[in-house]
Each structure stands twice: as structure tokens, then as C-alpha cells.
Amino acid sequence: MDFALTEEQRLVRQTAREFAEGEIAPVAARFNEAGEFPWEIVRKLGELGFLGAIFPPEYGGAGLDSVSYVLLVEEIARADGSIALTVAAHNSLCSGHIYLAGTEAQRQKYLPRLARGEALGAWGITEPGSGSDASAMKTTAVEDDAGFILNGTKAFITNGSVAEIAVVMAVTDPARAAKGISAFVLERGAPGFRPGGTYQKLGLHASDTAELILDNVRVSREQLLGQLHGGFVDTLKVLDGGRISIAAMAVGLAQGALDASVTYARERHAFGQPIGHFQGIQGMLAELATEIEAARLLTLRAAYLKDQGRGIRLESSMAKLFASEVGMKVTTKAIQIHGGYGYTREFPVERHFRDVKLCEIGEGTSEIQRLIIARQILQLT
Amino acid sequence: MKVLVLVKQVPDTATQVKVGSDPRAIATTGITWIVSPYDEFAVEEALRIREKRGTGEVVAVSGGPERVKEALRSCLAMGADRAVHVLDPALEGADTLTTARVLAAVIQQEAPQLVLTGRQAIDDDTGAVGAQVAELLGWPCLSWIMEEAIAEDGATVRAGRQVEGALELFDLPLPCVLTAQKGLNEPRYPTLKGIMGAKKKEIKELGPGDLGVNVDGPQLELVRLEALPPRPPGRIIPGEPKEAVRELVRVLREEAKAI
Numbered sequence: 001m002d003f004a005l006t007e008e009q010r011l012v013r014q015t016a017r018e019f020a021e022g023e024i025a026p027v028a029a030r031f032n033e034a035g036e037f038p039w040e041i042v043r044k045l046g047e048l049g050f051l052g053a054i055f056p057p058e059y060g061g062a063g064l065d066s067v068s069y070v071l072l073v074e075e076i077a078r079a080d081g082s083i084a085l086t087v088a089a090h091n092s093l094c095s096g097h098i099y100l101a102g103t104e105a106q107r108q109k110y111l112p113r114l115a116r117g118e119a120l121g122a123w124g125i126t127e128p129g130s131g132s133d134a135s136a137m138k139t140t141a142v143e144d145d146a147g148f149i150l151n152g153t154k155a156f157i158t159n160g161s162v163a164e165i166a167v168v169m170a171v172t173d174p175a176r177a178a179k180g181i182s183a184f185v186l187e188r189g190a191p192g193f194r195p196g197g198t199y200q201k202l203g204l205h206a207s208d209t210a211e212l213i214l215d216n217v218r219v220s221r222e223q224l225l226g227q228l229h230g231g232f233v234d235t236l237k238v239l240d241g242g243r244i245s246i247a248a249m250a251v252g253l254a255q256g257a258l259d260a261s262v263t264y265a266r267e268r269h270a271f272g273q274p275i276g277h278f279q280g281i282q283g284m285l286a287e288l289a290t291e292i293e294a295a296r297l298l299t300l301r302a303a304y305l306k307d308q309g310r311g312i313r314l315e316s317s318m319a320k321l322f323a324s325e326v327g328m329k330v331t332t333k334a335i336q337i338h339g340g341y342g343y344t345r346e347f348p349v350e351r352h353f354r355d356v357k358l359c360e361i362g363e364g365t366s367e368i369q370r371l372i373i374a375r376q377i378l379q380l381t
Numbered sequence: 382m383k384v385l386v387l388v389k390q391v392p393d394t395a396t397q398v399k400v401g402s403d404p405r406a407i408a409t410t411g412i413t414w415i416v417s418p419y420d421e422f423a424v425e426e427a428l429r430i431r432e433k434r435g436t437g438e439v440v441a442v443s444g445g446p447e448r449v450k451e452a453l454r455s456c457l458a459m460g461a462d463r464a465v466h467v468l469d470p471a472l473e474g475a476d477t478l479t480t481a482r483v484l485a486a487v488i489q490q491e492a493p494q495l496v497l498t499g500r501q502a503i504d505d506d507t508g509a510v511g512a513q514v515a516e517l518l519g520w521p522c523l524s525w526i527m528e529e530a531i532a533e534d535g536a537t538v539r540a541g542r543q544v545e546g547a548l549e550l551f552d553l554p555l556p557c558v559l560t561a562q563k564g565l566n567e568p569r570y571p572t573l574k575g576i577m578g579a580k581k582k583e584i585k586e587l588g589p590g591d592l593g594v595n596v597d598g599p600q601l602e603l604v605r606l607e608a609l610p611p612r613p614p615g616r617i618i619p620g621e622p623k624e625a626v627r628e629l630v631r632v633l634r635e636e637a638k639a640i
Binding site: 007008010011012014015018019022047048049050052053057062063064 | 579
């Protein structure tokens, strides 16, 4: 057992940290206040290779291992949850699905553009009427001689209105429920394919979340991703990886809130001394730091196992469940430590608090994670 | 053109420095080590020279214990072609002349056309090594440069340094030593591909014996570090703004003698 990071992993973390502190932190509040998608940051992420982090160089990626990727997402989230989510959804979900299930031709066609950041990626399974229950999916793909015709609406799609490339799931055999779902790659501008409305969200205001509307979208067989009717099985594998990045995002947001609280506890005076000298505050800080470390270790271990080529359904669910709930607790307490100021937008902790809530919902709610974990330990699958 | 960059590994700028159990050194437990920021300007400038000329080699050089390799790896991740590490833990506490002798010996082996380094390292802030290296080599040196342009034939460099209200421009023959001031450039972040590629690049390791430098003890001996006395508390001048300002001006003039 060796908990030490490699030199390369440390360098990735250091670079991501310097980038997040130097380029993201100073502008994060501005973009979030304005509800503006931070294109200038996303462009730089592309130049540095963050948008192709985990894909092999032959597809334009940097070929990072999952541990490095987790470190990178955490460091970005420390500064801003929105940008962390943009990176996570782009890498783990859209590009991740194409890399996992795509033919060599599909990988060559889409991954280099995604990896270089020339195109952002979105990924759509959720619909207005189906989230946790994917078998209630209404989007259909009807096969004919020339390929498929897609109809339906996808909901809560990260990068939905800014993405050039999207992977969407659709029902190809209604009789087979989840085993009748297939995945398709679509490009922006395809006739009948367009982003619908965006959402007024609690947090993550600099992350793009939109509907995707599919209105008689004609796709060729070359756009079918993976096996016909095999989309749901692939989706579960994609989510195994995706959940590690959401766990990393939660750890980063929690760490950002703790950092701000430590600084505040040193500087804020009450009753003639810094509030960090009071045991009540010390107790909170100690507990939060400890829980963050536990969440981080679960997350890194899931990433490590993925790098070893092991199945990580249990571990990624545990990491996501625990890290997102720790994130919620840490950011709540961070506001408490800041007192009245914590409740205002003068300090970053209220933003982290609003942002981290998504980690308990997106890519499988905490309830679904508990279900997955229970089924694994009871061997019910 | 071969450009050699001298870098030093220093504690992160955010470090809360404490005097160690040996009062001649700081406590290093838990410190994050980085490339000294002024040296990063030097690395960036070297990379720009190579990119502008479309050819050349950038070699990063440092000395000290094993962990110094991490600083060199950062330089390689930024884009330096290779690195030289003088692996000698004694260099960590060495005086500037000893350091300069070691580095000058590496420069003689490598024979670059240009040596770049930061105007000073941000730990000891002596700012002496660049000039001492130049002196030992008998090369010209210009410190604190804000801009540079190497002549197309590679025989001279025009470099500018900021002085009160003006930019001083100098022409120097190559080879020479230039030290970088903040403002020379904006260092790039290493790309992920740069980081992944850095492990394939060479870090040549030299021992103290490989350079033929006779170190006859420090010329500059550090006696001890003393923690600064705590800052006296601030003072609040009460009263109506008009009277308070009058009192403030009086205090600044008579007690602090600041105006």
C-alpha cells in the first residue's frame, strides 16, 4: 500500500491548482453573478489539455490516469464548481462514452476535437419525466432503411446549449425497457436538433444546463454509438467513471469552503481574539478537515482501482455518496463559521454551498447510490 | 542557440516561515516547494527565445537535494528540453559564492550562448548568484531585465531594465548572463501533454566531484535566523472625523515622522 502520488500526479495537481488560483478564482464570482458561461476560461482549459485529460494521445488527449484526473477536477472545484462540472461532464460523460463504446472511426471523428477543446461535449439520458428511472425514457429512435429518426426531449443537460457534440440515449425497442435503449452521437446544427430552454438553478450559475430537443432528427447508422440496444449497459459504465469526477468536484468544493473558513477563523476577531482560538470553531474545523480527507481518500481509491482496470461500481458510488454529503455538511458549517458574512455574496462559501448540492443529485441521486451500494453488498444484481 | 536557465527550488510563497530547530535554517516540514517565481520568468524567456528563433535548446540547471528534481521536472513540463541536477544536499545551505562556483562549472561544461536566471530567489533574497556566476566566467551581466532581443546573428543581445522613470537599454555581446525582473513576461502554465512528456526528458545528474570545484568552506557564514518581533497592535484614533484626522496628521508627523 502506497499513498504517495507520483511526480507526474503531483505536477498535474500543482498545475491545476496554479491555474485555478490564477485564472479561475479571480473571475469565478463575476461569471456566477452574471450567469455567464466562462468561454475565456474554457478556451484556456482546452489549450492546457484539460478537456482531453484522460484520453490517449492518439485521440488528441493527454493520457492522464484517473488519479491525476480526480486531482485536476478537485483543484478546479476548489475555485469554482461550475467550471469543474463543465470539465467533468465533457470528459467523463460525452468523451468518455465515445471512447468507451465508439468504433475506431467514431473515436477518430469526434475525440480529437473534444480533446483539444474545439468542441464541447454534452451527454443526455435524463428527460423531463425520467431521471433515476431510465426505463421510463420517452425519446425514441425508430429505425428505417437509411438509419434512425430521433424524437424526444432531454432535460438538465450539462453543456446542453454550448456543446458542439452530444451523446443522447433513445429507446430503440420499447418492449425491452432499459435493455432497449441505444446511444447516438449528434452534432450541433443537425436538422431538428436544438437546445431548448435553460434553467434557473440554485447554484452552478456559470455552468450551462439546457434541454435538448430532438424533432425528427435523421441520423445515420454511423452515429449509433455501441451496440444497438446496448446503450444502457454502456451508460452504467460511463456513470461509474463520471461519479468519481462528481465525487472529486464535491471534495474540491468542500476544500474550497474549508480553506475560506480557516482564513476567516484566523482573521476574524471576537471577544479580543481570532475566532479560531475558540474551541467551538476549532472543533468544527477539525471535523470538517477530517471528513474531507476521508472523502478524498474514497475518491482517490476509486480512481486508483479504475486505473488498475478493476470494476468500480461499488467504489465510485460510495465515493460520490460520501463526498457529496460531506460537501453539503462542510459548506453548511463553513457558512456557520463565517456567521452573517457567510450568508452574503461577499464570501465564496454561500456559492460553494449552493453549488455542491448538485453533487447529491446529478449522475445518480444519493438515494440511487445507496441502492447501488446495497445491491452490491447484498449481491442482488 | 543554447540557453541555460539557472533555477532554484524555494518554499511556496504562501508558506508561513518558521525558524527550525537548527536556528540557521527554517523548519521545512510540510512545505510545498516551487520554482522561484523570478526563475520562472527566466525559463519562460528562454522558451520564447527558442520559439522565436525556431531552433535551439533550453537547459534548466539546479543544485541541491533529491527533491530539486521536482522543480526541474516543472521546467521540463513548461517546455525545457533537458535538465542538469547537481545532486549535493550541501548546496542547500551553501553561500552564494559556492553556489555560483558550482553553477559556473556546469555552464563551462555546457557552453551555452546565453544564461538566464531570476533577479533573486524568493527565499534568501540575496540576488547575488547571477552576477557572481558572470564574474567567475568573465562574462557580462545585466540584472533585472524587463525585455530582451537577441540579434539575428546571435552575436549580441539588446536588453532593457527599468529605472526610475525610464527604461535603460544596453547592448551586450553573447555569451552573457541576464537576470529576470517581474514584467519580463507572463510564464505559461505547463500543458497536460507537457507534464506527460516531461518524464521522458533527461535530467542529467552530476555529483559534486564531477565538476572539479574545490569548495573551501563558505565565505559568507550564516550565524542564525531570528524571528521578527511581533508587530505592535494598530491604534484607533477615536472622535469626530475632523478631529480624528487632525490627530492622525499630528501623529504621523510628530510620532511616526512619516510625513
